Amino acid sequence: MTDTDPIVITPSGEIDLASAPALRESITEALAESASTVLVVDLADVTFMDSSGLTCLAFAHQKMQERDGRVEVHNANSSVRKLITVVGMDQVVEVRE
Amino acid sequence: MSLRVLLIEDDRGDAVLVTEYLEEGLPGVQIVWARSVTDARAELNRGVDCVLLDLGLPGASGLSALAEVLELAHATAVVVLTGLAVGQSGRLAVAAGAQDYLVKGQVGVDDLRRSVQYAIERKRNENAAQRLRESELRAQEYRRLERGLLPSLQLDSCGLDVATLYRPGREQSLLGGDFYDAIAHTDGSVDVLIGDVAGHGPSEAALGASLRVAWRSMVLAEVPEEQRLAALDRVLCSERDSEEVFATVATLSLPPSMTTATLRLAGHPPPIQCEPCAAAVDTSDIGPALGLISGASYPAARLPLGPTWQLLLYTDGLIEGHAGPERLGVEGLVEQLGEVMEPSMPMEHVADKLLARIEELNGGPVADDIALLLLRPAR
Numbered sequence: 220m221t222d223t224d225p226i227v228i229t230p231s232g233e234i235d236l237a238s239a240p241a242l243r244e245s246i247t248e249a250l251a252e253s254a255s256t257v258l259v260v261d262l263a264d265v266t267f268m269d270s271s272g273l274t275c276l277a278f279a280h281q282k283m284q285e286r287d288g289r290v291e292v293h294n295a296n297s298s299v300r301k302l303i304t305v306v307g308m309d310q311v312v313e314v315r316e
Numbered sequence: 317m318s319l320r321v322l323l324i325e326d327d328r329g330d331a332v333l334v335t336e337y338l339e340e341g342l343p344g345v346q347i348v349w350a351r352s353v354t355d356a357r358a359e360l361n362r363g364v365d366c367v368l369l370d371l372g373l374p375g376a377s378g379l380s381a382l383a384e385v386l387e388l389a390h391a392t393a394v395v396v397l398t399g400l401a402v403g404q405s406g407r408l409a410v411a412a413g414a415q416d417y418l419v420k421g422q423v424g425v426d427d428l429r430r431s432v433q434y435a436i437e438r439k440r441n442e443n444a445a446q447r448l449r450e451s452e453l454r455a456q457e458y459r460r461l462e463r464g465l466l467p468s469l470q471l472d473s474c475g476l477d478v479a480t481l482y483r484p485g486r487e488q489s490l491l492g493g494d495f496y497d498a499i500a501h502t503d504g505s506v507d508v509l510i511g512d513v514a515g516h517g518p519s520e521a522a523l524g525a526s527l528r529v530a531w532r533s534m535v536l537a538e539v540p541e542e543q544r545l546a547a548l549d550r551v552l553c554s555e556r557d558s559e560e561v562f563a564t565v566a567t568l569s570l571p572p573s574m575t576t577a578t579l580r581l582a583g584h585p586p587p588i589q590c591e592p593c594a595a596a597v598d599t600s601d602i603g604p605a606l607g608l609i610s611g612a613s614y615p616a617a618r619l620p621l622g623p624t625w626q627l628l629l630y631t632d633g634l635i636e637g638h639a640g641p642e643r644l645g646v647e648g649l650v651e652q653l654g655e656v657m658e659p660s661m662p663m664e665h666v667a668d669k670l671l672a673r674i675e676e677l678n679g680g681p682v683a684d685d686i687a688l689l690l691l692r693p694a695r
Contacts (some may be wrong), residue, residue, distance in 0.1 A: 235636075236485070236516070236683045239650075267643055269636045269684065270564075274514045277560040277608070298645070306564060306583035307604020307612070 220257035224259035225291075226250065226279075231264035242275045248283070256288030260312075263294035273308055280311050291315055318344045320363075321432060324356050324385070325349065325370040325397070330420065334368060334397070334428070335361075341429030353384045360388040366432050366439075367394045369414075371405055378405055379412055386413045393439035395431050395550045415439055415666040416593075438605050458491055459516065464525025465495040466687070467532075474500030475574060479663030479690040481671060485516075485633065485683050490684030493520035495528040495633045500533050504572035507535045510689055511565035511584070512631040526555050526607075527563060541569045544615040545582055548654070549606045562607035566629055570621075574693055577627075582606050585635060585646060589619065590626040594654035596646050626692040628653055633684035639677045652677075 237241045250258070257284050260280055262268070279290045290312040295303065303309050319342060325331045328564040331349050338345050348364070350356035352373060360367070367385055378396070385394055396409040396417045400462030406417030415435035418427065466482050478498060485492060493513030500506045509531050530551045534544045545567065552563055564584040572579050577596060579587065583605025586597045602613030630649075639648050656669040667690050674682055 270512070270514045270632055273562075274560065277514070277562055281558070281560040296645075305585065305602070306562075307602075307608050310604055311608055 223251055224253070224255060225259045226253050226255045227259045227261060229261045229264065233267040234265055234275070235267070235269050236271050239271035240273070243278055246275060246279050250282055254286070256283070256286055257291065258283050258288065259291045259293055259312070260300055261293045265299060266296070268295075268299045268302060270302075270306070273302065273306055276303075276308055276312055289313060318346055318502040319365045319432075319436070320346045320360050321351045321358055321366050321368060322350065322364040323347055323368045324351075324353060324373070324381075325368070326351050326373050327370070328411050329689065330397075336427045338432070341425040348356040349608045353381050353388075356385070357388060359572050360385065360392070363383075364389070364392060366436050367392055368432070368683060369394055369396050371398045371417075382409055382412055382414060391443050392440070393432075397433045401627045416661055425548065430461035435501060441484075457518065458521075461491060461521040461525060463605065465493070465496055466523060466527060467528070469498040471500045471506070472500055475504060475572075475694050476500070476570070477663055477692050477694045479501075479667045481664075481686070481688050483633075483671060483681070483686045485685045486681045491518055492516050492633075494525035494633070494685045494687035495524040496629075496687050496689050497528050497532055498689065499532065499555045506570045506627065507541070508568040508570070508691065509565065510629040510631065510687060510691060512685075512687070513561065513563040513564055515561065516685075520561070523552070523555055523561065524563070527552060527565070531567075541567075541578060541580075545580055545606070546612075547604065549582070549610075549612065550552075552607045553610070556562070556607060562605040564605045564632070568627070575621055577621055579617045579619055580614045581617075582612075582614050585630070585632055586668065588628040588629075588650055588653055589647075590653065590657050591622050592624055592657075592659065594657065596650055601695070624659065626657065626659075627689065628688060628690050630688040631684075632687060634671075634674065634683055634688060636684055637674050637678035637682035644674065644677065649674075663692065666690055 228245060228249055234242055283290050292312050292314045323331060323334055327597055329343050335347050348359050364487045369385055373381050394414045396414045398406045398417055399420055409417050415438050416431045418431055441455055458525055471478055496510040498508045513524045527548060531548055565582045566584040568577050581599055581602040586599045588594055590595050602614045635644050635646055635649050637644050652673050653670060657666055
């Protein structure tokens with residue numbers, strides 16, 4: 220892997236109060252391994268997310284800002300996408316199909 | 317369960333003797349022998365009932381070995397063994413945190429048994445007292461923070477009937493950042509706030525309390541309603557611990573006539589209006605959560621209010637519980653509120669009944685904190 224490839228994270232299941240700390244940790248680990256300026260959070264296998272998941276995205280956004288990079292959220296299901304939109308997180312991270 | 321005693325002793329002869337005494341005095345005891353604190357590390361991490369530590373270990377002064385053991389296993393009872401010629405070291409060890417000391421060569425089976433049993437008992441009491449002190453301190457801290465987050469509302473002689481409810485999340489040790497407030501003015505108009513700092517912990521709770529007080533100050537100082545959320549966004553950005561922290565907020569302003577309301581949402585889930593049928597307020601145009609985007613705007617929605625209006629404002633804990641295989645969601649909440657809401661029922665009962673239903677669907681208390689406000693005209 221080179222530093223120009225995007226960093227990809229693929230959480231699965233439910234992202235809530237209980238599982239968010241692990242996601243935050245895997246974001247931290249992935250960012251430590253690569254200097255890439257694009258972080259893709261692929262939510263294809265995520266069935267549910269609450270505001271704890273949004274705090275992870277905000278954390279990831281913050282970390283990527285520090286290296287002039289960006290966060291992309293891919294493949295979020297409709298309820299997750301709705302949550303992201305209501306909170307306005309779609310104006311901070313790039314939400315893609 | 318049998319006692320587990322860890323013996324840290326470099327001399328094989330002494331170790332054999334102590335083991336014999338222990339087995340005789342405390343039948344069934346499990347004894348693990350380590351020659352040094354380093355060798356004992358894994359066992360200390362695993363947890364034992366009592367440590368018997370030789371203060372005469374080579375390569376380390378006895379008290380530094382004790383300090384090392386206490387650091388690794390601060391909740392475990394420790395009895396030190398000293399040689400005859402060591403003078404004060406036993407008493408110094410007790411002052412440094414050991415429960416007891418024994419002088420080698422002057423100890424019989426009964427002395428050893430009593431010393432180990434008393435040490436374990438004393439340490440247990442010490443640990444329990446420590447836990448009690450900590451939980452009392454935490455409870456005081458939480459009460460202080462909760463008063464800041466969930467104040468008594470200033471609604472004297474206003475034309476509203478209001479019920480509030482707050483339920484901490486299932487993990488009660490995690491203090492949430494949910495907050496609400498409401499203020500009635502002398503002309504009969506009313507301002508209402510509900511919000512939620514994302515995340516859990518004392519700093520989120522403290523930030524929630526700051527936001528609420530900042531909002532109340534603006535209302536009391538008659539800062540125009542349309543300027544408040546932008547100002548609150550700046551307050552959050554200057555008060556937060558880290559740049560990633562954000563908060564969702566809903567505000568509602570009711571004029572003296574109570575025929576319309578001005579609603580502003582910053583990333584917050586929509587209120588539910590009953591008129592008399594329950595429905596989520598249509599909010600296509602809403603602002604982002606506070607702290608996400610600098611210079612954001614927070615558009616107003618005007619809600620027409622009929623003579624029998626009722627409104628529910630809430631934090632997201634209320635819609636994130638399970639309902640069968642799915643989560644409740646806003647639609648599910650609308651349905652549940654529609655079923656429990658009876659115009660003749662006191663608002664507190666409606667709130668209690670709604671929460672009881674949601675907890676029943678979830679199969680117990682929901683994970684996150686819940687705060688809610690129910691409003692209707694007084695009759």
